[in-house]
Amino acid sequence: MNSLLTNLLSLRRIEYLIIDQKLKILEMSLGVNRFVDIYEEVQLGKDIRLAFPELEGLEDVFEAIIQGKQNNFELKGIRRSLQHDHPLYINISIMNIQEYSDNKLMIIVEDVTERMVLEQSLTQGTNEANLLLRTLKASKQYIDQIVTSMADALLVTTLSGNIKKINLAAQALLEYSEAELIGQPIFNVIKLVNDFNLQIEEESNICNAVLPTPLMKEVETVCQTKSGKTIPVAFSYSIVQTEVEHFQGYVYIIRDMTERKQAELAKQKFLAMISHEIRTPITSVTGMASLLLNSELTAQQQEFVKTIYSSGEALLKIINDILDFSKIESGKLELEEQPFNLRSCINEAVSLLWYKAQEKGLKLIFIDNPELPQIIVGDITRVRQILINLLNNAIKFTEAGSVKISVITRKLLAKNTYEIQFAVTDTGMGIQRDRLERLFQAFSQVNASITRQYGGTGLGLAVCKQLCELMGGRIWVESEQNLGSKFYFTIIATAVEEKVENNKNVATDALINTCMAEEHPLRILLVEDHVINQRMIKMMLQRMGYQPDVANNGKTALSALRHQLYDVVLMDVQMPEMDGLTATEIIYQEWTPDTRPRIIALTASAMSGERDRCLASGMDDYLTKPIRIQELMQVLKKCQPLISEKKIMKELENQETINNPIHPAALYEILQIASFNSSIDGLEFLFETIDCYLEDTTRLLQDIHLYLDQANYKALRRAAHTLSSTSATLGAVNLATLCTKLEIMMANEEFIKAAGQIYLIEEEYQQVKIALENERQKYQNPR
Numbered sequence: 001m002n003s004l005l006t007n008l009l010s011l012r013r014i015e016y017l018i019i020d021q022k023l024k025i026l027e028m029s030l031g032v033n034r035f036v037d038i039y040e041e042v043q044l045g046k047d048i049r050l051a052f053p054e055l056e057g058l059e060d061v062f063e064a065i066i067q068g069k070q071n072n073f074e075l076k077g078i079r080r081s082l083q084h085d086h087p088l089y090i091n092i093s094i095m096n097i098q099e100y101s102d103n104k105l106m107i108i109v110e111d112v113t114e115r116m117v118l119e120q121s122l123t124q125g126t127n128e129a130n131l132l133l134r135t136l137k138a139s140k141q142y143i144d145q146i147v148t149s150m151a152d153a154l155l156v157t158t159l160s161g162n163i164k165k166i167n168l169a170a171q172a173l174l175e176y177s178e179a180e181l182i183g184q185p186i187f188n189v190i191k192l193v194n195d196f197n198l199q200i201e202e203e204s205n206i207c208n209a210v211l212p213t214p215l216m217k218e219v220e221t222v223c224q225t226k227s228g229k230t231i232p233v234a235f236s237y238s239i240v241q242t243e244v245e246h247f248q249g250y251v252y253i254i255r256d257m258t259e260r261k262q263a264e265l266a267k268q269k270f271l272a273m274i275s276h277e278i279r280t281p282i283t284s285v286t287g288m289a290s291l292l293l294n295s296e297l298t299a300q301q302q303e304f305v306k307t308i309y310s311s312g313e314a315l316l317k318i319i320n321d322i323l324d325f326s327k328i329e330s331g332k333l334e335l336e337e338q339p340f341n342l343r344s345c346i347n348e349a350v351s352l353l354w355y356k357a358q359e360k361g362l363k364l365i366f367i368d369n370p371e372l373p374q375i376i377v378g379d380i381t382r383v384r385q386i387l388i389n390l391l392n393n394a395i396k397f398t399e400a401g402s403v404k405i406s407v408i409t410r411k412l413l414a415k416n417t418y419e420i421q422f423a424v425t426d427t428g429m430g431i432q433r434d435r436l437e438r439l440f441q442a443f444s445q446v447n448a449s450i451t452r453q454y455g456g457t458g459l460g461l462a463v464c465k466q467l468c469e470l471m472g473g474r475i476w477v478e479s480e481q482n483l484g485s486k487f488y489f490t491i492i493a494t495a496v497e498e499k500v501e502n503n504k505n506v507a508t509d510a511l512i513n514t515c516m517a518e519e520h521p522l523r524i525l526l527v528e529d530h531v532i533n534q535r536m537i538k539m540m541l542q543r544m545g546y547q548p549d550v551a552n553n554g555k556t557a558l559s560a561l562r563h564q565l566y567d568v569v570l571m572d573v574q575m576p577e578m579d580g581l582t583a584t585e586i587i588y589q590e591w592t593p594d595t596r597p598r599i600i601a602l603t604a605s606a607m608s609g610e611r612d613r614c615l616a617s618g619m620d621d622y623l624t625k626p627i628r629i630q631e632l633m634q635v636l637k638k639c640q641p642l643i644s645e646k647k648i649m650k651e652l653e654n655q656e657t658i659n660n661p662i663h664p665a666a667l668y669e670i671l672q673i674a675s676f677n678s679s680i681d682g683l684e685f686l687f688e689t690i691d692c693y694l695e696d697t698t699r700l701l702q703d704i705h706l707y708l709d710q711a712n713y714k715a716l717r718r719a720a721h722t723l724s725s726t727s728a729t730l731g732a733v734n735l736a737t738l739c740t741k742l743e744i745m746m747a748n749e750e751f752i753k754a755a756g757q758i759y760l761i762e763e764e765y766q767q768v769k770i771a772l773e774n775e776r777q778k779y780q781n782p783r
Helices: 003-011 030-035 059-066 113-149 168-174 193-204 258-293 299-329 342-359 380-396 433-438 448-454 460-470 531-543 554-563 580-590 610-617 629-637 664-675 682-709 713-729 733-747 751-780
Strands: 014-019 025-028 072-083 086-096 105-111 153-157 163-166 219-224 230-240 249-256 338-341 363-367 375-378 402-411 417-426 475-480 484-496 524-527 549-551 568-572 598-603 621-624
Touching (some): 014 030, 030 105, 059 072, 059 086, 086 113, 163 168, 168 249, 258 531, 342 363, 342 380, 342 402, 375 380, 380 460, 433 475, 460 484, 524 531, 524 554, 531 629, 549 554, 568 580, 580 610, 598 610, 682 713, 682 751, 713 733, 713 751
Parallel strands (some): 363 402, 524 568
Antiparallel strands (some): 014 025, 072 086, 219 230, 338 375, 402 417, 475 484
């Protein structure tokens, strides 16, 4: 082969060999050696199969080409390895040489390493691309399935706020199909969302543009559905930031809050109902104590009555503990920020529990610290609440020895700001170390035997813990079993120089100004459906010199107002036939400002927003039951006579009784209340109360059956509430409990249980009726 062609082939990394029919090498190009493993085997006259063992077994192929039966033959992808890390790929072609007549063959050897590496790279790249494509597809399916199965609604928007994707939960919540929402502005769905987007944009600008922004905390708002419904929702949101603008925008996760809001409302209503039922008998306890404190008593009797009054207040604190826990849990408890005397606060807590400590033979000691700030700013009620709880627990669990309270302070960097640390130490039973963590958990006690022996809800310390944290502090305990315990708590407070008046003691809190009617004459209408509350509040007003008229419900009150001008209406909120809120709204519609009385709400409800509801209806002031004498006098002092006429009507409305006594002590208390008013015959008052109760209870039971037959469960619940309240006030605890259970059944829509519960109520009432008649006989024929 001529040298020019040989050089051209070599440049293309192609070499050749010419062999005879016996496969001996006759001619070869200079570069053939680089394609073989052993150079010595590639020599003229040598068998080609020694240099290229791949040709072994191809003798028939060689013969066919020589005889012209086959033009050529190729071996593709033959691999050689001169070095293990550098493989060599060759192709071998066998062909006949037409210019030779003596049956010679040409072997063409081509270096295809670069081509093979490229093909392998392309194949590998294709495989990797296919794998990536399958992974992306699977990932998309995975994410789509997660998004589809989400219980919460999910919306994705562009940076400008237009919706680009929603899941099935969002379609169900908003009542729109995906096609209807695509391209719509997000603020058409979620109200006030633009304000939050602005906030998230400002925060995300701080971050790197390609980093994801963390999901923002939940925000409560409302969204609008296709049918026009407004649904309360909580949504969290995040900005999606990528290098590709098409994949940037916002992600919203929306949670339907309807059920949660309904549950919260049901919980609030339940707590309000329970609070209302418990506060009603407390009104009798504190009311009687207030009236006793305004009678002629010996010093010892005064102390006894003060204890009764304080005990009623302590019972009220238990109710408030439950309500406080609920408020703290829902984030609705607000602390006061008022200056108060720290030592006085501690002394009041100690004084309240001093008698209890004395009864057990314990020493109750306050170790004063001269470095204490005199006046601090904070919530005196909450600080005292924690102290009373800790002192009460210490006394309860200590059989001998002492209970001590000490206080130290630490000045903080802020001006006049202190960390105040209280310590309550007892010599009681102590607590096992492995049970200390239970102490501050809600509804938890150290063990079940503690609950059986000492009682308690296990809620007090949990409330204390949360109150301490709200006041910037904490609470903890050190204890050794059988050696006693030491409870610590801290608060953060600012000291001030301002002087504050000492808090009133029990006696002054219950002191009645008997000349108040002369000094501040008013015509008063008391609107109250509970007979005991009627008489208690009426007696308070009479001791002030007033002669109030009484109405049993809103309808009766409106009738009285249409026939008589009143300066003040003390309006109960929850009443049958017409409640206080409805009556107030009607008064504001019918009466002009110059003839409209000042309306003061009376309620035992603890429901959140009750005060605002009352004031929104048009009421001018607000009193919470049990009614305290000082608070009643304060609200009356704000009232002014509509006219200067001094004459006040003394005619009383017929009163419906709703309470019945079965416990002898309850009857005796009613008799004692009546005895404080010289114009009332005590026994006659008691017997009238019993008669009214028996008459009204018979009617109420008839109404309950009627409401059950009519499936009027709302009215049935109200009747059960009325019967429960009156029975509890008169001491029929079992009957009151049965009625309360019926009321709760109606609230929970357990209507199927009503008939059985009513049967139990009627059975219990028969026993109560017999007991009442027996008590009447005892008073009529004393031995």
